[in-house]
Amino acid sequence: LSLNFTARIARRSDYSKIVRLCNRAVGPDDYVLFGLADTIERGGLFLAFSGDQLVGMSNFTRTIDNAGWLGMARTDPDWRRKGVALFLQNEKGKYAKELGIRKFRLFVLSTNTASLRACLKGGFSKVAEAAHMSISPKKFKNNEIQFAHIDSKNSLRDLLRSKYALKMNGYIPYRWNFLKFMPGVLLEIQRRGELYESDGLKFILTEKLEHEGSHREFSLLEGSFERGVSSVISVGKKLGCDSLGAFIPFDHYLISIARKFGFRDDSWGWHCIVLEKKL
Numbered sequence: 001l002s003l004n005f006t007a008r009i010a011r012r013s014d015y016s017k018i019v020r021l022c023n024r025a026v027g028p029d030d031y032v033l034f035g036l037a038d039t040i041e042r043g044g045l046f047l048a049f050s051g052d053q054l055v056g057m058s059n060f061t062r063t064i065d066n067a068g069w070l071g072m073a074r075t076d077p078d079w080r081r082k083g084v085a086l087f088l089q090n091e092k093g094k095y096a097k098e099l100g101i102r103k104f105r106l107f108v109l110s111t112n113t114a115s116l117r118a119c120l121k122g123g124f125s126k127v128a129e130a131a132h133m134s135i136s137p138k139k140f141k142n143n144e145i146q147f148a149h150i151d152s153k154n155s156l157r158d159l160l161r162s163k164y165a166l167k168m169n170g171y172i173p174y175r176w177n178f179l180k181f182m183p184g185v186l187l188e189i190q191r192r193g194e195l196y197e198s199d200g201l202k203f204i205l206t207e208k209l210e211h212e213g214s215h216r217e218f219s220l221l222e223g224s225f226e227r228g229v230s231s232v233i234s235v236g237k238k239l240g241c242d243s244l245g246a247f248i249p250f251d252h253y254l255i256s257i258a259r260k261f262g263f264r265d266d267s268w269g270w271h272c273i274v275l276e277k278k279l
């Protein structure tokens with residue numbers, strides 16, 4: 001089906017063409033536009049051309065469990081249903097294999113039929129479901145809370161049996177990605193100082209995320225959800241976060257608890273379908 005498209009990785013000089021593509025494909029509020037210069041700099045933004053016309057794009061990064069993470073798929077409205085997205089998936093597949101990557105992963109909002117179907121047609125299957133929710137901890141009263149980094153390697157084995165990871169089919173959200181939850185992943189997160197405990201609860205709380213002010217993401221690993229949510233809000237406040245977010249298992253009961261604490265559903269991620277493909 002591909003109509004002689006060519007692909008290459010974006011360069012700085014492509015900046016304005018990419019801005020135009022995002023504006024046409026999504027609109028001026030497209031989140032991709034906010035960190036675009038850095039995305040180009042990181043060297044994983046694939047562009048598809050027909051002749052010298054930019055017709056589509058999609059980004060590629062590497063996760064800490066050595067999967068390829070795909071995102072920012074955009075096809076120019078005049079070029080939809082012509083195989084651009086599938087062409088880019090294939091091109092990135094070849095590139096990733098050369099890097100020794102054996103899996104692709106991504107998430108799509110459940111209502112984004114075009115994207116979901118393009119992924120299924122490209123050989124992806126659903127592996128987990130989650131809801132992304134956010135809160136501003138600043139609104140909360142100061143609450144004295146003890147918390148500490150988990151430094152000992154001994155306690156990690158139990159964490160791998162996290163009921164929250166089980167609810168997500170053995171995957172765990174980390175930053176804006178989902179990872180297969182395994183010992184190496186937990187060790188790396190611990191090495192980065194992002195593994196915490198507080199009052200019998202264990203959770204990942206990331207460093208501040210780039211381009212997000214003082215936003216951090218958390219994932220609860222052990223302990224009651226209700227206490228977990230409330231403690232992480234206090235820890236977040238203490239660490240000076242303006243906003244705190246989490247992908248939680250897509251479970252109506254857990255979502256209702258998070259809402260009770262003031263978490264809001266994010267329109268871009270209220271029901272994320274996590275998909276994976278073997279290369």
Ligand SMILES: CC(C)(COP(=O)(O)OP(=O)(O)OC[C@H]1O[C@@H](n2cnc3c(N)ncnc32)[C@H](O)[C@@H]1OP(=O)(O)O)[C@@H](O)C(=O)NCCC(=O)NCCS
Nearest residue numbers: 025073074075080081082083084085086114115117118121
């Ligand atoms: C999602 C998107 C990138 C798909 O790009 P595309 O180049 O049109 O996709 P392709 O032509 O490669 O389509 C491959 C398959 O996906 C499915 N598909 C794509 N668009 C579809 C649509 N609107 N409705 C139903 N199925 C669709 C079809 O199965 C299609 O194969 P077919 O045309 O042979 O039936 C494009 O619609 C887009 O830019 N959307 C706006 C941005 C966005 O939502 N990005 C994804 C964020 S996760």
